[in-house]
Amino acid sequence: MTGKAVFLDTSIQIAQVIHGPETKRRISDRISNYDITVSSSVVRQEFKRRLLGEALYLLRQLNKHQSFARVMRHVTDILPPQNARKKQICLDILLTIHEGASDVELTERCRRYLRTLLTQGLNTFDAETGHILRGVGCAGLTCGVVEKSPYERYDMGSKLCSKAGSICGVVQFMRQNADALRVLLRHLQAMEGSEKTIEIQRAEQFLQNVLDDPESASKLEPCLKVGDLLIALESRGIPVFYTMNPKESKHFCRFLKQEMVVRPVNPELEDQVEPNYTDS
Amino acid sequence: MSYSYSTDVNVTDVEGDASKRSQVHAVGFAKNTKVQEERSSSYDLAYGKSDPEEPPMKLVPRGVRGPAVPSQSQGARDFSRRVLQKATESASELVAASDPVAKANAGFDLLETLEALWALRQLREPDWGDLVNILQTVLSATDLEALSAAQCTAVKRVICDELAGVPMDGEEMSRALDILHSAGFDPWVGISGDPSGQE
Numbered sequence: 001m002t003g004k005a006v007f008l009d010t011s012i013q014i015a016q017v018i019h020g021p022e023t024k025r026r027i028s029d030r031i032s033n034y035d036i037t038v039s040s041s042v043v044r045q046e047f048k049r050r051l052l053g054e055a056l057y058l059l060r061q062l063n064k065h066q067s068f069a070r071v072m073r074h075v076t077d078i079l080p081p082q083n084a085r086k087k088q089i090c091l092d093i094l095l096t097i098h099e100g101a102s103d104v105e106l107t108e109r110c111r112r113y114l115r116t117l118l119t120q121g122l123n124t125f126d127a128e129t130g131h132i133l134r135g136v137g138c139a140g141l142t143c144g145v146v147e148k149s150p151y152e153r154y155d156m157g158s159k160l161c162s163k164a165g166s167i168c169g170v171v172q173f174m175r176q177n178a179d180a181l182r183v184l185l186r187h188l189q190a191m192e193g194s195e196k197t198i199e200i201q202r203a204e205q206f207l208q209n210v211l212d213d214p215e216s217a218s219k220l221e222p223c224l225k226v227g228d229l230l231i232a233l234e235s236r237g238i239p240v241f242y243t244m245n246p247k248e249s250k251h252f253c254r255f256l257k258q259e260m261v262v263r264p265v266n267p268e269l270e271d272q273v274e275p276n277y278t279d280s
Numbered sequence: 281m282s283y284s285y286s287t288d289v290n291v292t293d294v295e296g297d298a299s300k301r302s303q304v305h306a307v308g309f310a311k312n313t314k315v316q317e318e319r320s321s322s323y324d325l326a327y328g329k330s331d332p333e334e335p336p337m338k339l340v341p342r343g344v345r346g347p348a349v350p351s352q353s354q355g356a357r358d359f360s361r362r363v364l365q366k367a368t369e370s371a372s373e374l375v376a377a378s379d380p381v382a383k384a385n386a387g388f389d390l391l392e393t394l395e396a397l398w399a400l401r402q403l404r405e406p407d408w409g410d411l412v413n414i415l416q417t418v419l420s421a422t423d424l425e426a427l428s429a430a431q432c433t434a435v436k437r438v439i440c441d442e443l444a445g446v447p448m449d450g451e452e453m454s455r456a457l458d459i460l461h462s463a464g465f466d467p468w469v470g471i472s473g474d475p476s477g478q479e
Contacts, residue, residue, distance in 0.1 A: 017468050017472070018468055018471055018472045018473075019472060019473070019474050019475075020472060020473050020474040021466065021469070021472070022474075023474055024466065024472075087475065088475065089471050090471060090472055090473025090474075090475075091471060092473060093421075093469065093470060093471065093472060093473050094417070094470050094471065097417055097420050097421050097469070097470060098417070098420065109413050109417070109470070110471075112406075112409060112410045112413040112414075113410075113413065113414070113417075113468075113470050113471050114471070115406065115410060116410045116413075116414060116453065116457075116467075117468070117471065119450055119453070120450070120453055120454055120457055123450075123454045123457070124457065124461075124468075127458060127461075128461075150406040151406070265474065265475060266474075267474055
């Protein structure tokens with residue numbers, strides 16, 4: 001297959017499902033400029049862990065409180081302000097659409113929506129992504145959400161790479177890409193200290209550890225701790241990286257000579273295109 | 281001599297073990313011969329014989345507790361069928377509507393019928409009620425006058441092929457979401473919104 005490809009980061013994949021209509025339209029317009037859309041195993045795993053994890057959290061709260069209004073209050077009161085603002089699933093819209101509905105009805109509609117997201121979310125992810133790269137061979141590529149009892153019990157699988165056993169391919173990936181990892185480590189080490197975020201520092205430490213001992217890769221829980229690094233490595237070779245979270249990605253995009261396109265959270269703003277660094 | 285499977289069957293779905301994937305564990309074979317039934321007046325078959333009136337049955341993977349669907353009376357089934365028939369007709373009118381006002385009126389009729397289907401949700405499997413919820417939410421969030429021909433057709437397909445089709449599970453739901461999405465609807469509109477206070 002030939003054509004211009006774009007890599008969709010987790011933030012974009014989540015936004016395509018549950019962000020507002022204007023954001024969705026802008027993302028759709030952006031993607032239409034490319035012939036091929038690509039994502040990866042770690043992105044799929046993050047999509048499940050973050051978005052579907054939040055759906056499960058809200059469903060459990062609804063089951064516990066049996067009240068849509070109480071859960072709305074609970075989320076605002078209990079979650080730290082920063083976390084509540086960043087909450088991805090927006091329940092307010094149900095109130096608007098089903099204006100006049102009782103709390104009992106809204107509770108049930110919400111539970112049904114969340115169940116649909118839990119059981120169909122990954123199907124939507126797969127259907128809307130042209131190609132999913134195996135990349136590090138994250139267990140998230142094959143593990144879905146298992147419904148044990150509708151609206152009640154769901155098995156999301158382990159979040160830990162160390163518990164994925166032979167399904168996780170991170171050790172093999174690190175072995176096969178040792179040379180590239182060495183170059184990346186040197187790039188990160190050469191960065192100014194002030195530029196290094198905590199995640200970049202973690203990535204540096206992780207690379208150092210796995211280059212010394214590749215077998216330790218899965219024990220270091222890379223999907224949880226250095227997800228941005230793994231996604232960057234998986235996106236290698238794709239010329240454009242589309243994200244809503246440029247903080248760490250910009251450093252990796254520079255290294256990988258990718259063009260980075262940033263979708264701001266504010267839907268009124270245009271995408272920001274950071275040039276690639278092929279010539280630098 | 282004829283045998284029939286019991287209706288209580290499980291399919292073992294063992295991940296990564298294709299040989300066992302479709303292994304059917306019948307709880308037992310029930311012998312439906314006349315001889316057997318005449319053997320003793322106190323002897324009864326463990327399970328009912330195949331009934332051509334029964335709706336198609338789906339096998340449920342073992343380990344998944346079946347949806348709590350109360351058995352329906354004949355009256356409830358008839359009523360449910362009539363409401364579904366009405367929904368199908370409303371959807372056809374939506375497809376046939378030639379101007380925005382006619383389209384909106386057909387859409388409002390359909391929303392009323394969907395409300396009647398919503399009232400029947402406890403009689404049906406979870407995915408059926410979930411899809412009624414999504415369809416109501418999607419249509420309520422849309423300007424009915426602006427529905428495209430493709431969207432009207434998609435709504436009709438979802439109602440005729442999925443809601444009024446065989447008992448629903450994840451497969452039908454997945455197809456329904458795909459039909460809606462392909463026609464330009466946003467199935468997730470009910471739980472979508474931009475995070476506030478960020479940038």
